[in-house]
Amino acid sequence: MNAPTHSAFANTAEEAIAAQDALDDPMTSEKATEVAMQNTLLTPRFYTTDFAEMDAIDVTPVREDWDRLIAQMKSDPNKGHFKKNEDWDNVDWEGMEPALKAEFIDFLISSCTAEFSGCVLYKEMKRRGSNEDITTLFQLMARDEARHAGFINDALREAGVRVNLGFLTQQKKYTYFRPKFIYYATYLSEKIGYARYITIYRHLEENPELRFHPIFKWFREWCNDEFSHGEAFALLMKSDPKLTESFGNKLWIKFFLTAVYSTMWVRDHQRPLFHEALGVDVTWYGQEVFRKTSEISKQIFPMTLDIDHPRWRKNLDRMEAASRQIAAAKARGGLGGMMSRLGGMAKAATAFVLVFTIPAKAHSVPTSTRMEPTY
């Protein structure tokens, strides 16, 4: 079999990565790879887990929905989509305001790393597993994420930057998460990814003059991939009811909802120019994405967060201020820097507790989890 020439046509993650790595000299753009290599609370991480435990999942209880979802993913409606075509307008990188350019490149690198983080985890599960249901699913999801990461890299390359995917796989630090934490965190990041992409896409559909880069035109098909990935994790959780029904696990779900939402809030507020250029009020955007994600997550999670509670936004803003204090203190260094950093961490932790303890809204969950993207 001939390897495809572009990641968009790749049938597996491995082919997509090879196609991307073949495009440039591996030593280019060390800077972008360096940014992608960072591990902080706010940067996308790479995960590893107990693959044997995941391999033992039995999807029999959700068989009918499972087979339909896998058939849909195998039919591969987005094959060839993640590639520049005549809709890709010329990007005036030189003319872009430098501060906006910096934020936008940072956004692209962080998105590329996040996409690739999914790819690496899914690819590894496929490689280690022997349960055919599980390996089939993970190979399909790895394929999609590798195409997404490859496409963002195509966009970065035009700005003279790129993330070295092969290097990242080997060198970036991996964080261990138990399988159930992988389900909660990954389910949420797929669904929140869908909500983020579709909210920007719909906004730019109404305000096309604000679309300052062509990549946003690709967001609709893109978010449908993420939606399907989220569906798969919902089914995995549905196959084992205690994951979403026991008291302890409900607390974990609430924890992950709070952590994922507040991380997004803090990260997005650090890119004011990017959102201004898109004509998006970042606070409105955050709440809108949370609303959509909460509505979707009712398919499997027995609770949603009360994002209209008076303590909610106030403390997300406090976390954001604390994170700016920590970054400034880190840059300053010395004893003063260290004290200020500890102070910032205490503030962030207090704000997190105040958000986490807001009473959640309980829901009953439907018998079948399956949903279609409707936003």
Ligand SMILES: [Fe+2]
């Ligand atoms: Fe993706």
Ligand SMILES: [Fe+2]
């Ligand atoms: Fe995904």
